Amino acid sequence: MRNSPNRIVATVFGAVYVFVGLLGFAVTGGVGFIATEGGLLLGIFEVNPLHNVARLLIGAALLIAGFVGVAAAKAVNATVGGAYLLLGIVGFFLAGTSANILALNTADHFLHLASAIVLLGVGLGAERSARVAVA
Numbered sequence: 001m002r003n004s005p006n007r008i009v010a011t012v013f014g015a016v017y018v019f020v021g022l023l024g025f026a027v028t029g030g031v032g033f034i035a036t037e038g039g040l041l042l043g044i045f046e047v048n049p050l051h052n053v054a055r056l057l058i059g060a061a062l063l064i065a066g067f068v069g070v071a072a073a074k075a076v077n078a079t080v081g082g083a084y085l086l087l088g089i090v091g092f093f094l095a096g097t098s099a100n101i102l103a104l105n106t107a108d109h110f111l112h113l114a115s116a117i118v119l120l121g122v123g124l125g126a127e128r129s130a131r132v133a134v135a
Helices: 005-024 049-068 070-094 106-125
Strands: 039-041 045-047
Touching: 005 039, 005 049, 005 070, 005 106, 045 049, 045 106, 049 070, 070 106
Parallel strands: none
Antiparallel strands: 039 045
């Protein structure tokens, strides 16, 4: 199933997250690896080098899963979606504290929540076995 929703979403999200992870290094020169405040990516998303590395790893996992197959894409979409849901919620409480080692800001929280909704929705909802109703 080449046109699987899970494979498409994993591949697209993976490519975007790898690109954004690489782009983040352009704005984090001089920022400490786990600094609680970082550079602004696209003028709104706060990032530090650890945040960039995390995006690269997540993007790579999504890309690889998208190329491997439906089952891998479905599992990685659901897993990353769950992690982003947790990070999106917990992030609101981390901002402004010394525990904010990813230099998260409000824009990041909403991006993580939006990513979670899409990834979880596709990972948990698409490609379910069709059930035939017996009358």
